[in-house]
Amino acid sequence: xxxxxxxxxxxxxxxxxxxxxxxxxxxxxxxxxxxxxxxxxxxxxxxxxxxxxxxxxxxxxxxxxxxxxxxxxxxxxxxxxxxxxxxxxxxxxxxxxxxxxxxxxxxxxxxxxxxxxxxxxxxxxxxxxxxxxxxxxxxxxxxxxxxxxxxxxxxxxxxxxxxxxxxxxxxxxxxxxxxxxxxxxxxxxxxxxxxxxxxxxxxxxxxxxxxxxxxxxxxxxxxxxxxxxxxxxxxxxxxxxxxxxxxxxxxxxxxxxxxxxxxxxxxxxxxxxxxxxxxxxxxxxxxxxxxxxxxxxxxxxxxxxxxxxxxxxxxxxxxxxxxxxxxxxxxxxxxxxxxxxxxxxxxxxxxxxxxxxxxxxxxxxxxxxxxxxxxxxxxxxxxxxxxxxxxxxxxxxxxxxxxxxxxxxxxxxxxxxxxxxxxxxxxxxxxxxxxxxxxxxxxxxxxxxxxxxxxxxxxxxxxxxxxxxxxxxxxxxxxxxxx
Numbered sequence: 194x195x196x197x198x199x200x201x202x203x204x205x206x207x208x209x210x211x212x213x214x215x216x217x218x219x220x221x222x223x224x225x226x227x228x229x230x231x232x233x234x235x236x237x238x239x240x241x242x243x244x245x246x247x248x249x250x251x252x253x254x255x256x257x258x259x260x261x262x263x264x265x266x267x268x269x270x271x272x273x274x275x276x277x278x279x280x281x282x283x284x285x286x287x288x289x290x291x292x293x294x295x296x297x298x299x300x301x302x303x304x305x306x307x308x309x310x311x312x313x314x315x316x317x318x319x320x321x322x323x324x325x326x327x328x329x330x331x332x333x334x335x336x337x338x339x340x341x342x343x344x345x346x347x348x349x350x351x352x353x354x355x356x357x358x359x360x361x362x363x364x365x366x367x368x369x370x371x372x373x374x375x376x377x378x379x380x381x382x383x384x385x386x387x388x389x390x391x392x393x394x395x396x397x398x399x400x401x402x403x404x405x406x407x408x409x410x411x412x413x414x415x416x417x418x419x420x421x422x423x424x425x426x427x428x429x430x431x432x433x434x435x436x437x438x439x440x441x442x443x444x445x446x447x448x449x450x451x452x453x454x455x456x457x458x459x460x461x462x463x464x465x466x467x468x469x470x471x472x473x474x475x476x477x478x479x480x481x482x483x484x485x486x487x488x489x490x491x492x493x494x495x496x497x498x499x500x501x502x503x504x505x506x507x508x509x510x511x512x513x514x515x516x517x518x519x520x521x522x523x524x525x526x527x528x529x530x531x532x533x534x535x536x537x538x539x540x541x542x543x544x545x546x547x548x549x550x551x552x553x554x555x556x557x558x559x560x561x562x563x564x565x566x567x568x569x570x571x572x573x574x575x576x577x578x579x580x581x582x583x584x585x586x587x588x589x590x591x592x593x594x595x596x597x598x599x600x601x602x603x604x605x606x607x608x609x610x611x612x613x614x615x616x617x618x619x620x621x622x623x624x625x626x627x628x629x630x631x632x633x634x635x636x637x638x639x640x641x642x643x644x645x646x647x648x649x650x651x652x653x654x655x656x657x658x659x660x661x662x663x664x665x666x667x668x669x670x671x672x673x674x675x676x
Contacts (some may be wrong), residue, residue: 203371208378225561228387232327235284254633262622269601272300275590275634280577281398286327301592304538327572330418332454339446344439345372366670369430376426380590407525408574409641421568426667427662434673445452453565465555471548484487484537516611531598567654574648577638582646587638593634600631
């Protein structure tokens with residue numbers, strides 16, 4: 194403790210001087226109100242979305258089970274819904290969730306994308322971003338830090354007290370560390386209550402029954418945001434220390450804030466999309482349909498591919514018509530068609546995801562130049578509101594859709610006769626008890642291991658920025674002058 198005695202004294206003095214300015218109280222109260230508002234809206238959005246998802250997932254399941262005796266192929270086209278529930282941490286980090294849908298209609302032979310995003314039902318104000326706790330921590334608190342720290346050292350230089358401090362036994366390293374701790378102590382007055390509220394809300398949303406996976410995510414969310422804010426405290430002090438006047442320090446810090454939080458993120462997205470151009474949704478769907486038609490149309494009895502399959506089956510079973518086969522021929526063909534269409538869709542999707550991955554990789558690489566991009570990506574990953582989480586939901590829904598369609602095809606092959614019913618005969622159906630054989634869809638968020646693997650670049654970037662700042666403090670403490 195004796196080692197930091199001078200630093201703590203400097204920090205206390207700085208903290209006292211900060212609160213002599215009435216504007217600090219006003220700004221701190223304003224940000225505090227924003228944090229409370231963000232917590233309330235996050236809570237409300239979480240409850241609303243999850244209650245809606247649970248309600249309609251349950252209704253979709255009930256509608257599926259209430260279907261009467263029916264042909265399995267008709268049931269495959271009747272379809273089902275997959276809904277994506279939010280995770281507790283999404284209360285604090287909305288990420289891309291407002292722009293991605295949370296429901297997918299699942300049916301045979303067709304892969305649909307997620308619909309019913311919040312952005313789809315909102316006005317244009319959503320483009321400016323919603324106020325979340327993560328946004329306040331990542332964007333507004335750094336601005337407050339710069340407002341508190343722009344004159345931390347520059348003011349001492351301007352009024353001549355810097356020389357006096359350095360001649361009284363205080364060295365540059367102690368001064369820089371002390372000023373940094375002073376700014377951090379003020380920011381903690383907002384950060385610590387926010388974290389307390391965050392943890393309580395997080396516990397309440399899970400009925401105080403937490404998993405190790407969610408706990409690790411929460412701890413990392415807190416620790417990395419703490420490191421992120423301390424990073425900006427150091428930046429503020431260093432810029433103030435190298436600036437001749439407080440005015441120059443303030444202009445420089447505002448420029449850095451604009452560059453980190455607005456200019457670079459927008460520019461990075463635009464450049465990534467330009468370099469790695471992705472096809473439009475219409476082109477993507479059209480290319481899939483063209484490839485499926487090239488392979489064969491399972492609904493066309495004269496299609497060459499499926500005619501060849503029919504001829505091979507007739508030869509193998511030594512019969513002259515599909516009605517004499519020991520299984521339902523239409524079900525067999527639908528099974529084959531589902532395999533082909535799913536394979537072609539997955540191949541095209543894999544190519545599309547490669548393009549998106551390159552775009553995201555470009556953005557993540559830029560995080561080595563911008564800590565805001567790094568913390569944003571990591572925060573969204575931990576909250577399961579990032580692009581990877583959305584793609585994971587799509588994959589889970591597609592796996593469920595394929596299994597559902599093939600289950601119906603298997604029931605058709607097993608139970609439906611090849612003989613077409615006459616005009617007065619009952620339609621070919623199976624008992625409705627078979628519908629329960631298809632389990633209800635349940636979305637599983639990505640585990641912490643997967644999240645850390647996806648965000649390894651962001652983690653390394655944040656750690657490197659912290660290391661660089663320690664080095665800069667060491668260099669500055671030997672080269673800075675009082676004048």
